[in-house]
Amino acid sequence: MNKVSIRFYKDYKVRAVWDEEKSQWWFSVLDVVGAINGQEDHEKNRNYWKYLKAKLRKEQSELVSGTTQLKLVASDGKKYNTDVIDQKGVEELAKSIRNQQAIAFLDWFKYSENTIDGRSKKKAYTLIESDLLSEQEVGTVKALQQIHAYIFGGLYDFAGQIRTKTILKGGTLFCRAEFLKKNLEMIEAMPEATFDEIIEKYVEMNVAHPFMEGNGRSTRIWLDEMLKKRLGKCIDWSKIDKKEYLEAMRRSIVDISIIRVLLKEALTDKIDDREIFMKGIDYSYYYEQED
Numbered sequence: 001m002n003k004v005s006i007r008f009y010k011d012y013k014v015r016a017v018w019d020e021e022k023s024q025w026w027f028s029v030l031d032v033v034g035a036i037n038g039q040e041d042h043e044k045n046r047n048y049w050k051y052l053k054a055k056l057r058k059e060q061s062e063l064v065s066g067t068t069q070l071k072l073v074a075s076d077g078k079k080y081n082t083d084v085i086d087q088k089g090v091e092e093l094a095k096s097i098r099n100q101q102a103i104a105f106l107d108w109f110k111y112s113e114n115t116i117d118g119r120s121k122k123k124a125y126t127l128i129e130s131d132l133l134s135e136q137e138v139g140t141v142k143a144l145q146q147i148h149a150y151i152f153g154g155l156y157d158f159a160g161q162i163r164t165k166t167i168l169k170g171g172t173l174f175c176r177a178e179f180l181k182k183n184l185e186m187i188e189a190m191p192e193a194t195f196d197e198i199i200e201k202y203v204e205m206n207v208a209h210p211f212m213e214g215n216g217r218s219t220r221i222w223l224d225e226m227l228k229k230r231l232g233k234c235i236d237w238s239k240i241d242k243k244e245y246l247e248a249m250r251r252s253i254v255d256i257s258i259i260r261v262l263l264k265e266a267l268t269d270k271i272d273d274r275e276i277f278m279k280g281i282d283y284s285y286y287y288e289q290e291d
Contacts, residue, residue: 235265239265245287
């Protein structure tokens with residue numbers, strides 16, 4: 001069980017681990033409890049679950065009998081045994097808590113994986129098992145198009161295609177369509193031998209925003225591939241706060257220093273670590289969630 005995932009309900013983490021033998025995910029009970037109750041305090045979540053589990057055991061609930069323990073990484077970086085439940089168990093737990101937050105959580109849990117984001121995220125996970133990343137020429141527009149096509153193929157008609165329309169998002173006007181081809185040629189020609197050069201290239205690609213949708217998720221993978229190939233490094237995205245990252249990217253148009261420092265502090269040499277890659281996908285999609 002080495003495939004680990006983090007789902008984000010609002011700003012609450014729900015850790016999960018994949019069971020290859022049973023072909024299913026196991027979810028942290030304490031994380032689910034915390035997400036539903038809007039509680040980050042680990043001890044309070046543990047006490048709540050202790051009380052609820054005792055109550056459910058008296059009722060001979062299948063939820064308790066279906067609970068097992070697995071080791072998951074905690075906030076201190078160490079692995080501890082923790083109660084986990086399968087998808088059906090999560091749904092039963094939410095129903096057992098019986099509050100408005102539980103209803104909202106249940107709707108999110110049941111339907112989020114069937115959205116375009118949920119389906120493309122599943123495809124992004126499998127990138128590590130494909131030959132695409134190892135065979136492409138990093139830092140090129142073609143490489144970025146291949147990543148975008150892989151993640152969003154079958155979900156968007158424009159997957160992997162450079163946009164032909166000008167887009168405005170969140171008050172930001174990205175590169176006008178009539179100048180995009182020339183701009184992408186200039187970005188591709190930019191050097192990528194040092195960390196600073198790679199980040200400058202990444203920022204320029206973000207300003208270009210070559211696709212109608214899915215730019216951030218594709219470009220962060222593109223960035224990591226440049227760092228791996230040129231420097232033997234990648235970003236541990238779990239170390240980067242969502243609000244700080246988004247603000248740094250917004251300001252990078254006029255001041256690149258903030259995002260450069262933020263990313264440099266999160267560098268790691270664990271370029272072949274499956275968990276680092278999976279967390280990178282989780283956080284990349286988390287950054288795109290609307291608050």
